[in-house]
Each structure stands twice: as structure tokens, then as C-alpha cells.
Amino acid sequence: MTRYAMVMDTRRCIACHSCTVACRTFNDLPLDMIYNPVLTDGPVGVYPNLHMNHMPLLCMHCDTPPCVHVCPTGASKQEDDGIVWVKAETCIGCKTCIQACPYNARHIDHALGVVAKCDFCKDRVRAGKEPHCVKTCHQRARIFGDLDDPASDVSRLVNSLNTIQLLEELETDPQVFYILGTGGQG
Amino acid sequence: MLDDIDLSDPGIVVKKSCCYFCHQNCGVLAYVKDGDVLAIEGDPEHPTNQGGLCCRGNIALKHLNHPARINKPLRRVGERGSNQWEEIPWEQAIDEIAERLSRIKEEFGAEALATAGGTLRTDDWARRRFMNLFGSPNGFHNALLCWIPTFMVETAISGWSPFETDLGNSRVLVLWGQNPGASGMPGMRGITDLKKLGLKVICIDPRYTETAAHADLWLPLRPGSDSALALAWLNVIIHEGLYDAAFVENWCVGFTELAEHVAQYTPEWAAPLTWLDPELIRESARMYATTKPGNIQWGTSVDQIGKAAGATMHARALLRAITGNLDCPGGDLMTGPSLDFVTDEEMEANEWLSEEQKAKQIGSDRYKLTTWPGYGRIAEIAKATWGKAPTAEWMCEAHAPSVFRAILTSDPYPVKALIVSATNPVNSYGNSLEVLEALKAVDFLVTCEYWMTSSALMSDYVLPIAGALERPIIHNTYGCSDSLIASQRAIQPKFERRTDFTFWHDLGHRLGQTEMWPWENEEEAYYYMLYPLGYDISSYDDFVERYRFHFPPMEYYKYGEAGFATASRRIELYSSVLEELGYPPLPTYVGPPENEIDDPEVAEKFPLVLTTGGGFMPYHHSEQFQIKELRFLKAEPYMEINPKTAESLGIAEGDWVWIETLRGRIRQKAGLTNGIHERVVFTQRGWWYPERSALGSDPFGVLESNANVLTSTSDEHCDPIGGSWANRGLLCRVYKDTEGGTR
Numbered sequence: 001m002t003r004y005a006m007v008m009d010t011r012r013c014i015a016c017h018s019c020t021v022a023c024r025t026f027n028d029l030p031l032d033m034i035y036n037p038v039l040t041d042g043p044v045g046v047y048p049n050l051h052m053n054h055m056p057l058l059c060m061h062c063d064t065p066p067c068v069h070v071c072p073t074g075a076s077k078q079e080d081d082g083i084v085w086v087k088a089e090t091c092i093g094c095k096t097c098i099q100a101c102p103y104n105a106r107h108i109d110h111a112l113g114v115v116a117k118c119d120f121c122k123d124r125v126r127a128g129k130e131p132h133c134v135k136t137c138h139q140r141a142r143i144f145g146d147l148d149d150p151a152s153d154v155s156r157l158v159n160s161l162n163t164i165q166l167l168e169e170l171e172t173d174p175q176v177f178y179i180l181g182t183g184g185q186g
Numbered sequence: 187m188l189d190d191i192d193l194s195d196p197g198i199v200v201k202k203s204c205c206y207f208c209h210q211n212c213g214v215l216a217y218v219k220d221g222d223v224l225a226i227e228g229d230p231e232h233p234t235n236q237g238g239l240c241c242r243g244n245i246a247l248k249h250l251n252h253p254a255r256i257n258k259p260l261r262r263v264g265e266r267g268s269n270q271w272e273e274i275p276w277e278q279a280i281d282e283i284a285e286r287l288s289r290i291k292e293e294f295g296a297e298a299l300a301t302a303g304g305t306l307r308t309d310d311w312a313r314r315r316f317m318n319l320f321g322s323p324n325g326f327h328n329a330l331l332c333w334i335p336t337f338m339v340e341t342a343i344s345g346w347s348p349f350e351t352d353l354g355n356s357r358v359l360v361l362w363g364q365n366p367g368a369s370g371m372p373g374m375r376g377i378t379d380l381k382k383l384g385l386k387v388i389c390i391d392p393r394y395t396e397t398a399a400h401a402d403l404w405l406p407l408r409p410g411s412d413s414a415l416a417l418a419w420l421n422v423i424i425h426e427g428l429y430d431a432a433f434v435e436n437w438c439v440g441f442t443e444l445a446e447h448v449a450q451y452t453p454e455w456a457a458p459l460t461w462l463d464p465e466l467i468r469e470s471a472r473m474y475a476t477t478k479p480g481n482i483q484w485g486t487s488v489d490q491i492g493k494a495a496g497a498t499m500h501a502r503a504l505l506r507a508i509t510g511n512l513d514c515p516g517g518d519l520m521t522g523p524s525l526d527f528v529t530d531e532e533m534e535a536n537e538w539l540s541e542e543q544k545a546k547q548i549g550s551d552r553y554k555l556t557t558w559p560g561y562g563r564i565a566e567i568a569k570a571t572w573g574k575a576p577t578a579e580w581m582c583e584a585h586a587p588s589v590f591r592a593i594l595t596s597d598p599y600p601v602k603a604l605i606v607s608a609t610n611p612v613n614s615y616g617n618s619l620e621v622l623e624a625l626k627a628v629d630f631l632v633t634c635e636y637w638m639t640s641s642a643l644m645s646d647y648v649l650p651i652a653g654a655l656e657r658p659i660i661h662n663t664y665g666c667s668d669s670l671i672a673s674q675r676a677i678q679p680k681f682e683r684r685t686d687f688t689f690w691h692d693l694g695h696r697l698g699q700t701e702m703w704p705w706e707n708e709e710e711a712y713y714y715m716l717y718p719l720g721y722d723i724s725s726y727d728d729f730v731e732r733y734r735f736h737f738p739p740m741e742y743y744k745y746g747e748a749g750f751a752t753a754s755r756r757i758e759l760y761s762s763v764l765e766e767l768g769y770p771p772l773p774t775y776v777g778p779p780e781n782e783i784d785d786p787e788v789a790e791k792f793p794l795v796l797t798t799g800g801g802f803m804p805y806h807h808s809e810q811f812q813i814k815e816l817r818f819l820k821a822e823p824y825m826e827i828n829p830k831t832a833e834s835l836g837i838a839e840g841d842w843v844w845i846e847t848l849r850g851r852i853r854q855k856a857g858l859t860n861g862i863h864e865r866v867v868f869t870q871r872g873w874w875y876p877e878r879s880a881l882g883s884d885p886f887g888v889l890e891s892n893a894n895v896l897t898s899t900s901d902e903h904c905d906p907i908g909g910s911w912a913n914r915g916l917l918c919r920v921y922k923d924t925e926g927g928t929r
Contacts, residue, residue, distance in 0.1 A: 012378055014367040014368075014371075014374060014396040014397075014399075014400075015396065016240055016241065016367075016368070016371060016396075016803050017241055017803060017804060017819050018238075018239065018240045018241050018243075018244065018371070020241075020819070021241040021244045021245065021804065021815065021816065021819070022239065022244045024815060025244045025245060025248070025815055026188055026189065026244070031814060031815070031818060042399075042860075042861075043394045043399070043859060043860045043861035044860070045860060046860070047394075047406075047828065047860050047861070047862070047863065047864075048394075048404065048406050048863075050394050050399075050860055050861055051399065052394070052396075052399040052861075121189075123189060124189060135227070135228065135237060135238070136228065136238055136239050136240075136243075136244060137238060138235065138238035138239075138240060138371035138372055138374065138375045139371070139374065139375050139378060140375065182399070
């Protein structure tokens with residue numbers, strides 16, 4: 001089986017926001033819609049002893065996705081390869097999934113009246129390419145691949161490093177894994 | 187969009203283009219059909235970016251097809267600055283411009299024409315060629331703020347600036363006022379990868395930047411005090427015996443004088459000047475000198491500290507020499523000019539400019555190293571070594587602030603015409619208020635541009651210029667590297683846009699230079715330049731498609747037999763070139779342009795220290811402010827201030843504040859950060875508001891938040907050696923904007 005996942009090496013991220021711009025530009029998103037923001041914490045500390053962390057975000061493509069479970073029409077879907085997406089044709093724009101998502105990963109498309117979200121660039125990745133946010137990243141802070149393939153970078157990193165999942169306590173089992181640490185350790 | 191393209195469509199051609207939105211010039215693949223670009227992506231095979239693209243690279247098509255682009259030649263019909271134009275054919279525009287330039291030359295001499303350039307995206311050898319044949323020595327860029335003085339000082343001392351890196355073999359990297367984490371993503375990736383393998387990184391920067399956050403040592407020095415730090419490093423390295431005695435003995439002259447001279451510059455001496463702990467100065471000097479081989483990478487900051495710039499570059503150049511880090515594996519490598527292809531200098535036709543006209547170059551009486559007196563001497567030595575010289579365009583130019591003042595004062599003589607290409611001088615040159623006055627005052631102004639800017643607005647003619655996807659380009663470090671990377675034209679220029687090469691070529695034809703322009707377009711000229719390399723190519727495009735770059739094998743210790751390209755064939759720690767030009771032959775301490783020690787009365791009114799000019803994402807210089815797909819990331823200007831300082835001034839996060847120097851004041855929003863000293867503030871560069879009106883006293887809001895309103899270009903603040911003006915280390919004050927108004 002294929003299980004798509006992403007690893008965020010926050011030690012490498014420099015918050016250049018290239019991923020944010022690439023996603024919006026290449027997916028032709030409305031200007032007020034951001035699937036993958038990058039948050040910055042810091043500089044933290046007392047000058048001149050400081051550290052700074054950046055947190056790239058996107059849909060967590062949870063293994064137990066609450067957004068899919070609450071959808072009244074079945075428009076919110078989870079594929080066998082783990083990709084969570086919205087079929088616009090059957091979405092009624094009720095926004096229930098937006099409320100259910102603990103990661104702020106779902107957005108209303110005001111022009112179309114439907115919910116839109118990151119789909120891991122599913123057509124690209126199924127064609128063997130990387131998602132736009134991964135391809136554009138000079139820093140290689142975003143790593144994408146098949147978690148079920150032991151030879152993949154994501155499998156190697158998730159299994160050999162102490163990664164975390166965001167809001168792990170909610171038991172949504174995100175398939176985005178974060179390597180924490182301060183800049184320059186990666 | 188990229189994902190919608192059927193790549194099996196036989197009508198689609200993939201062109202190897204590149205991005206112009208910074209100097210990394212990442213490779214871009216352009217998918218072209220029927221003369222238009224359908225999509226772009228980062229070129230995975232390009233050696234620089236390996237497929238990645240930053241924010242700016244991703245919006246190439248937004249730039250190409252932006253509705254605000256200028257697409258036809260414009261001739262002013264209303265009052266200057268009234269934004270009233272008529273569209274005219276190119277041929278008519280060129281005819282009229284040529285006719286006007288002829289009359290100016292006849293009446294005031296060829297030197298009455300000056301040209302202002304911008305950042306690398308143009309064929310500046312073509313501009314130089316035109317100017318040389320026209321007879322004017324008064325071309326300039328923002329060169330003096332960006333590497334050029336560094337190149338010239340290092341070349342004076344070592345024979346060629348050692349700018350080539352070999353980082354894979356380096357064990358320590360000094361980033362001296364460089365922040366690739368915000369200004370050069372591919373460079374940052376390389377550093378991040380090598381850090382993982384053990385590379386030590388020393389970051390010298392007043393700000394806790396994206397890059398400083400990745401460093402082993404961060405030295406947050408007082409802005410502009412770099413001279414004191416470099417001298418103290420020399421002191422530590424020499425007096426603790428950490429230098430490379432064999433290299434100094436065999437390959438350097440003047441060590442005894444240097445050792446005596448820097449005995450006074452102890453870390454304790456430097457501490458109150460740099461605001462650094464003497465132990466941190468020692469630790470960092472030791473780390474650099476003993477973790478060999480080491481590399482000191484260039485960043486713009488020292489080029490922008492004004493009067494202390496040359497002395498600092500000099501001291502920094504000596505650090506590499508005495509540690510033996512020159513031209514060795516993992517050190518700072520010296521390519522020399524390419525002996526294998528035709529260099530930019532050989533395309534410039536410098537021999538056609540008479541000695542009489544060279545002597546008229548504005549600023550050459552004061553800023554001698556980066557004008558004909560110093561460049562001429564360096565070119566002479568280089569030619570004796572290689573038969574080739576550094577590029578004259580960039581390395582040998584009129585002093586920009588002095589040209590703007592000459593327009594206003596006719597001192598030393600009248601400058602009546604200015605051609606502006608690829609720059610908005612009001613944003614990008616120092617002391618914006620004076621620049622704007624000069625643009626309004628000059629008799630004849632022509633601007634080659636993508637957009638209507640505050641500078642273009644003052645022009646008599648505005649010509650529509652082709653962008654990155656519409657032209658080919660060769661990148662080879664301002665014509666001074668022995669390698670090159672070539673990119674091709676994805677499509678012919680859209681609408682009535684043309685390239686700057688075509689502009690100079692056509693203007694040359696009108697002004698009697700026809701036989702000197704044997705190439706009809708860039709591809710023909712580039713083919714001529716590459717031909718001697720001996721590749722089996724039939725055209726320039728053929729080279730790009732099959733080879734794309736030329737990197738000769740890396741050679742170390744090239745000085746081995748003949749020595750270095752200096753008069754003594756040694757590294758001149760005691761510099762004969764600087765001495766001949768009347769400058770101190772050994773690096774001597776020069777303080778920041780304005781500082782609390784030398785200017786106590788200024789410091790009383792302006793108690794904070796300003797640094798500005800540093801790059802920040804997603805903009806490059808004053809570009810991309812009209813591209814909404816980027817502007818959303820930084821919609822408004824932000825300055826950086828320490829929270830304690832802000833509190834004492836009653837300033838909260840997000841408040842609009844005024845930042846004021848002796849030159850003027852600007853408004854930016856307060857960004858509170860621990861990553862800056864309590865007495866230092868940083869302002870973002872480049873700001874203007876393309877969405878605002880062109881009319882009124884502040885067109886497009888170009889004076890409201892533009893950091894160059896604050897910077898200083900006065901002679902007393904400029905570096906006497908290289909002419910750099912001062913963006914960093916100036917005194918300022920900050921206060922809340924309670925009026926909520928504009929300037």
C-alpha cells in the first residue's frame with residue numbers, strides 16, 4: 001500500500017514563505033486563501049542569547065480525519081493512499097468540516113461556495129511528482145513520500161528521529177511529522 | 187497552470203530560462219507554445235537551484251503578464267510628473283532621443299550624458315560600449331553599495347578578488363553582513379547542508395537574522411563598526427601567533443609593518459566601538475584562524491557603511507591572507523579573468539574612450555579606486571599578468587551621488603541628460619529627496635522600465651523593457667569569473683517591449699556607431715563571446731540547450747609560479763596601489779559614518795543607530811510591490827526595534843512610527859523583536875506604494891516609507907577609497923506617529 005506523508009524539518013525551515021506562494025500560485029487559489037502558512041516563534045530569549053523556530057503548516061492528512069467523519073454529503077473524502085480532499089461537486093458549503101478540523105486547514109471558497117483545502121497535490125504525486133510546496137523548497141525543509149515504503153525519506157526520518165505530530169492528544173493521527181530543534185541542527 | 191499542461195503536446199517547447207529577481211539567477215524551465223509561456227517551474231538540472239524556487243521565482247508569469255506593465259514607448263505630453271503620455275513607435279522614440287543627445291553633446295560635451303543602472307538583468311557591457319563610443323565616462327550603477335568596492339580593494343591587495351568559494355572543503359564560514367536566509371535561498375541550502383557535516387558558521391550581523399539563527403557564533407556588532415572588528419581580529423590572530431607563518435613569509439609583503447600597526451587594535455580597544463564582548467571577539471578570531479581552511483563570504487553590508495567601507499574591506503582582505511586561506515582548497519579562490527571566452531571587458535570598447543574624457547569622470551578626483559585612476563592602475567597590472575582586465579562597467583564608474591548633485595549644481599560641469607535603465611533611483615540610490623530633485627531638474631530624462639515608477643514618471647520618454655522570460659542572459663559574476671551560466675530567451679518580447687541591448691544597439695546606430703555593433707541581437711553577441719571555448723555548438727541557444735554552463739576545472743594555488751597579480755607579485759599587506767592613490771597603505775580604523783563618539787551633538791538628538799538596506803522576503807530591492815501574489819506576505823512596511831526601547835518610547839507592536847535622521851523621516855510600522863540591540867533599529871528597504879496616485883509631491887508614496895530618505899551621500903560620509911555612501915551605522919530617532927498622516 002501507499003501511505004502519503006510529509007515530514008517537516010523545522011531545523012531547516014527559514015520562513016521564506018516560498019511554499020505558501022508556490023501553493024497559491026500554482027494551484028491558482030483566491031488571494032485570501034492560504035493552504036500552507038509558515039508560523040514563526042521568536043526570536044525567543046534574552047538578547048543576545050536567542051533562538052527562533054519556524055512551523056510550516058498544511059492539512060495534516062490525518063489517518064483519523066474528523067473533517068471527513070462529520071461531512072453530511074460525503075464530499076470530504078479520505079483515499080486509500082491517505083489523501084484527504086473535498087469533492088467540490090458534492091460539497092454544499094455547510095462548513096461543518098471547517099469547525100471539525102483542529103488544524104485550521106479548511107477554507108471556504110467564497111466564489112464557488114464550497115470548502116477547499118490542501119490535497120497534497122494529489123494529481124501530481126500520483127504521477128510521481130512532488131507537491132508544489134515540496135518542489136519549491138530550496139531548504140528541503142518539507143520532505144514528501146510514501147510512509148509505507150521503508151526506503152523513502154519520510155519513512156527513514158519518521159522511524160529514526162524523534163518526530164512529533166501536532167495536537168497528538170486529539171488522536172487524529174496526523175500524517176505530517178515534525179522534526180523539532182533549533183536552526184542549524186539539521 | 188503547470189499541472190494543466192499536456193506535456194506530450196508536440197507544440198510545447200521547453201526553454202531553459204532563469205529568474206532575475208535576485209543575483210542567484212535560479213534556473214527556470216519555461217513551457218512555451220505559440221510564442222507565449224504557459225507555465226514555469228524550477229529547473230531541477232540547474233546547478234544553482236536544483237529545482238527550487240523562492241517566492242519571487244514562483245510569480246514569474248504574474249510579472250510577465252501583469253496589467254500594469256509598460257508595453258509601448260511613451261513620450262511625455264504634459265508637465266513633468268503629470269503622468270500624461272502619448273504612445274509613439276519605437277523608431278520614432280529612438281530617433282528623437284538620438285537627436286536630442288546629439289544636440290546636448292554638441293553644446294555641453296559628451297560627458298553631459300550620464301546613465302543610471304540597476305541590478306543584474308541587463309547587458310551592461312552594451313551600455314558601456316555605447317557610452318564609450320559616445321564619449322561619456324559618466325555611467326553608474328548602485329555598484330558602490332554592492333560588492334564592487336570590495337572587489338576593487340581585494341584586487342588591489344591580492345591581484346584578484348578571491349570571491350570564488352569552495353565551501354564543500356571549508357571548515358569554517360564567516361558570513362560578514364550576509365543573510366542568505368533572506369536574500370539567497372540556494373546559498374542558504376548549501377550552508378545548511380554543510381553545517382550538518384560539521385561546517386562552523388560565524389555570523390556577523392547586528393540583527394538576529396534567519397541566518398544568524400543557524401550560526402555557531404553570532405556577533406551582533408554596532409552597525410558600521412566592522413572596521414574595529416576586522417582590525418581586532420587581525421590583532422588577535424597576529425599576536426596570538428595564529429597566522430600562517432609560511433604563507434606570510436613566502437607570499438606576503440608588509441607583514442612586519444602590519445603587525446606593528448595592528449598592535450594598538452586589541453579586543454579591549456574594539457569592545458566599546460563594536461559593543462561586543464572582547465572575549466567574543468577573541469573566540470571568533472580564533473575560530474576563524476584555527477579552523478582551517480576557512481572562507482569569508484562577501485555580503486553587501488560593508489559596501490554600505492559609508493566612510494569606513496574601504497578600510498574595513500582592506501582589513502578583511504588581510505585576514506584571509508595572513509591565515510593562508512587564499513586560493514587553497516576550502517579557502518577563498520581567485521579565478522582571474524577567463525582566458526577561454528571573450529570577457530565583458532573585451533566587449534566594452536574601453537580603448538575608444540579618450541584619456542581626456544576619462545579624466546572627466548565625475549567623482550574620480552575623490553573616489554579614486556573605483557574610478558579611472560584606480561581602475562586604470564589595476565587594469566594595467568591585470569593586463570600585464572593575463573592580457574585581460576576586470577570589467578570596467580561596475581568597477582570603474584562615475585560616483586552616483588556626485589552625478590545627481592552635478593545635475594543640480596553644474597559642479598564640476600553641467601549634466602544635462604540621464605538615461606535610467608533597470609532601476610528606480612528614488613528608491614534605490616541614497617538620499618532620495620536629493621535624487622528626486624535631480625530627476626525633476628535634469629534637462630532630458632529617458633527611462634527603460636517594466637513599470638511606471640516615481641522615476642519613470644519624471645521622464646521625457648519611457649521605454650518598455652523585456653523581462654527575464656523575454657531575453658537571454660549570461661551570468662558570470664559581473665564579467666569577472668572564469669565560469670559562466672547561460673540562459674535562453676523563452677519567448678520574443680511581448681507587445682512592444684524590447685531589451686536594453688536593443689536600445690543601446692539602436693541608439694548607437696543612430697549616433698554613428700553602426701560599424702561597432704556587428705551583432706543584431708544578444709544571441710549573436712553571446713555566440714561571439716562563447717565561441718573561443720571550443721564547444722561543438724552552432725548557436726548560443728545550442729550551447730544553452732546542450733551545455734548551459736561552463737565551469738573550468740577548479741585549480742588551487744594558481745599563484746604557484748608567477749605569483750599574484752600585483753606589482754610585487756605578492757599579496758600586498760602593505761598596499762602599493764592604495765599608497766600610490768594617496769590612501770593609507772595599511773588598514774586604519776575608521777568609525778561609523780555617524781556615531782556617538784565622534785558626533786556627540788548629533789547623538790544627543792538622534793540617540794539610536796540605524797541599519798537598513800538588508801534584503802527581506804518576498805521583495806528584491808524595490809521590486810514586486812505591485813504583485814499582489816507576493817504583497818500579501820508583507821503588505822505594509824515594518825521596522826525592527828527592541829521591546830525595551832519601544833516601551834520607553836510608548837510604542838506598541840504594529841504602531842506606525844517615524845524614523846528620522848538628519849536627512850529626513852519615514853513612516854514604518856513597529857515590529858518588536860528581541861533580535862536587535864536596544865540602541866539599534868532596522869528599517870525595511872525599497873518601500874513604495876504602486877497602488878497610490880502618481881500625482882502630488884509624493885508620487886506612489888515613494889518618500890513615505892523609503893529607507894533611502896534616511897541614508898547619507900554627503901562627501902564626509904562616503905568612503906574616500908571607493909565612494910560607498912552610508913546606509914548603515916547612521917544615527918536616528920524613532921517616535922510614534924500620532925498624526926496618522928503622511929509625510
